[in-house]
Amino acid sequence: MSGQNFSKKRQMILDTIKSTDTHPSAKWVYETLKDDVPDLSLGTVYRNINLFKEQGLIIPVANVDGEERIDGDTSPHAHFVCKECGCVYDVPATQAPISKEECALEGFCTHNTVLTYYGICGACTTI
Amino acid sequence: MSGQNFSKKRQMILDTIKSTDTHPSAKWVYETLKDDVPDLSLGTVYRNINLFKEQGLIIPVANVDGEERIDGDTSPHAHFVCKECGCVYDVPATQAPISKEECALEGFCTHNTVLTYYGICGACTTI
DNA sequence: AAAGAAAACAGTAATCATTACTGATTTAAA
DNA sequence: TTTAAATCAGTAATGATTACTGTTTTCTTT
Numbered sequence: 001m002s003g004q005n006f007s008k009k010r011q012m013i014l015d016t017i018k019s020t021d022t023h024p025s026a027k028w029v030y031e032t033l034k035d036d037v038p039d040l041s042l043g044t045v046y047r048n049i050n051l052f053k054e055q056g057l058i059i060p061v062a063n064v065d066g067e068e069r070i071d072g073d074t075s076p077h078a079h080f081v082c083k084e085c086g087c088v089y090d091v092p093a094t095q096a097p098i099s100k101e102e103c104a105l106e107g108f109c110t111h112n113t114v115l116t117y118y119g120i121c122g123a124c125t126t127i
Numbered sequence: 128m129s130g131q132n133f134s135k136k137r138q139m140i141l142d143t144i145k146s147t148d149t150h151p152s153a154k155w156v157y158e159t160l161k162d163d164v165p166d167l168s169l170g171t172v173y174r175n176i177n178l179f180k181e182q183g184l185i186i187p188v189a190n191v192d193g194e195e196r197i198d199g200d201t202s203p204h205a206h207f208v209c210k211e212c213g214c215v216y217d218v219p220a221t222q223a224p225i226s227k228e229e230c231a232l233e234g235f236c237t238h239n240t241v242l243t244y245y246g247i248c249g250a251c252t253t254i
Numbered sequence: 255a256a257a258g259a260a261a262a263c264a265g266t267a268a269t270c271a272t273t274a275c276t277g278a279t280t281t282a283a284a
Numbered sequence: 285t286t287t288a289a290a291t292c293a294g295t296a297a298t299g300a301t302t303a304c305t306g307t308t309t310t311c312t313t314t
Contacts, residue, residue: 007281007291026272041293046272048291063190066271066301080235089235107249108207108216116241122234134262134310153301168264173301175262193272193300256314263308273298280291 012037013048017058018072023079023088025067062088062116076113082121091117139164140175144185145199150206150215152194189215189243203240209248218244 006014016029024032030045049070052058061071061079064086071079078091133141143156151159157172176197179185188198188206191213198206205218 009292039293043273043294044292050273068190068271080237082235083238107252108209108244108246109252110207110244110246111210112245114241114243114245116243117235117237118239118241119235119237125234125236136263136309166264170265170302171263177302195300257312258314259310259312261308261310264306266304268303269301271298271300273296275296276294278292278294280289282287282289284286284288 009037009040009044010048013045014052014057017070023061023069023071025069064088078115078117080117082124083118084120084124087121136164136167136171137175140172141179141184144197148217150188150196150198152196191215205242205244207244209251210245211247211251214248
């Protein structure tokens with residue numbers, strides 16, 4: 001127990017996730033940090049990502065090409081995934097039923113809701 | 128090119144997927160069919176599932192514990208995934224924005240929409 | 255129904271994301 | 285600073301999915 005539960009590396013991993021809008025994979029976080037932290041281990045990234053998920057600091061938003069993609073923005077919003085290039089964009093929640101109070105679904109207790117649009121992004125359409 | 132593009136095994140795999148509401152994984156389909164088709168190969172199940180997905184005969188609905196789960200019911204509806212036991216239930220699309228015409232999302236062309244609720248199912252809550 | 259060509263298959267090996275393990279290093283508290 | 289606990293690097297293991305190869309089945313055309 002302590003007021004500062006974060007090691008240097010743990011903090012850098014969280015910062016990296018929180019400061020990008022790419023909805024990164026574990027590998028992306030690892031590659032991105034490796035420049036500044038040469039002795040970083042991919043296992044450490046995975047371990048900390050799982051920790052952050054348990055603590056609700058980040059959320060998994062999609063599985064693209066077999067890789068889990070995460071989001072450091074935990075506010076309710078939807079996502080768009082391009083089937084072509086695999087990019088993930090935020091989509092502001094408009095009329096979407098993203099509320100966490102969707103419980104009364106026949107005996108289910110809903111914790112969180114994921115709304116994802118799949119299609120082709122602008123860049124891939126243009127080409 | 129033929130009027131009957133389905134081998135016996137291919138047809139049995141599709142029938143198995145279409146006749147269950149368990150939102151099965153490839154392994155589940157394989158295990159289920161193995162009783163009747165002892166010489167079935169898991170690779171064949173995967174190959175045909177990918178084929179069915181391309182043809183739009185089935186849709187992937189969730190990734191649960193690292194396994195892709197599919198649905199033979201391609202009509203627009205949402206799903207509930209239990210974080211505890213991994214079961215997947217249908218949720219009738221009520222006010223959800225499941226329409227395939229959600230395109231005008233800032234240059235995105237949306238092909239399909241996935242709405243998934245995550246939580247604890249009735250059975251797991253009771254225990 | 256038989257023959258040949260194309261598609262599909264079984265079985266196995268390979269790939270790749272993720273997890274587990276172990277001994278060393280860092281952190282936190284006294 | 286000492287000591288215990290937490291964290292980590294590096295590597296091995298796991299498990300879902302895919303690729304490969306030689307065989308079998310299916311389809312088409314007689």
